[in-house]
Amino acid sequence: MDLDEGASGVVKKFMYVNRKAPYGTIYALEGLEVVLISAAFDQDVSLAFLDDGVYQLVKGQQTRGIEVKNFSPTYRALEGYDIEKLYVERESLEARGLTEGELIVPVEVMGRDEIVRRMEEQDVVIAF
Amino acid sequence: MLHIVNKSPFEKTTLASCLAHAGPGAAVLLIEDGVYGATKGNAVEDAVRGALGRTAVYALAPDLEARGMKDRVIEGVKTVDYEGFVDLVAEHKTSQSWL
């Protein structure tokens, strides 16, 4: 991939930290919209899911009853945008009784120390 | 890295999560309702005191004053004004707001 295609040839490490559950508030959905746009800028993008953010990735979301758009399939489309670094914090999954197999998309599950290490490598961190 | 927390630790688990993710050399800045986490004589004081050994903790003075909490700040937590907030942002390569 040509890394010089960005706005100015600059490639920064962007991490989007997802800490909120879907539907109860709009943050998860509008956060995902930022992620999709950022794909056009050829930056080094990663997503971290921790705390209630792991609920965004749970399989089997059915939103017909609340008449709100189910945006969970969008996480599966991220690969098509070359956004492939999806990190999920193991402690957050375990605290919520979830396992990797219950998630809608392939992710890298990692411990909190590893999440912290990757967070600290970033140039820009936006948490939703 | 500068971590910014604006939630009361009695309402949300944000401060606990932030402190668990603040690596060595990180700084934590408490603003808005987050400044209640900088005060003593309450149920979260021990957790914040414990974090002080590992990370610098700051609280935004105008927010403490607005809430009548200015004289209750835990020893070791430094208070800053908005210009101090700007300095903290400038001193750290990245900031993360724990929204």
Added chain:
Amino acid sequence: MKIGVMVNEGPYNHQASDTAYQFVKAALAKGHQIYRVFFYNDGVNNATKLTEPPQDDRHVVNRWSKLAQEHGLDLVVCVAAGLRRGLVEDNLAPGFRISGLGQLVEAGIQADRLVVFGD
């Protein structure tokens, strides 16, 4: 230093816009450049000229407009978030402009720092 700012909550309901305003003022006073202020989520409501708070309260919208005028700030409202909430050119306050989310990412790339204010 070039600093980008993101505001994700509306005026009055949450302190985020007030804190962002004080932060921007302090940064300018210290000689920093504010690369852009980007309004997202309910933060787009900071840009409606229909806002009329009681006279003894601060006018959050006008305060941003005035600061933009005095310092040539680039106040950008996300078009998609604005449309969702009825914020369009017709009710846009002076000093703000409507543009795409790319303006946020670009601020992240171009500015030395990006600071987010929200809930």
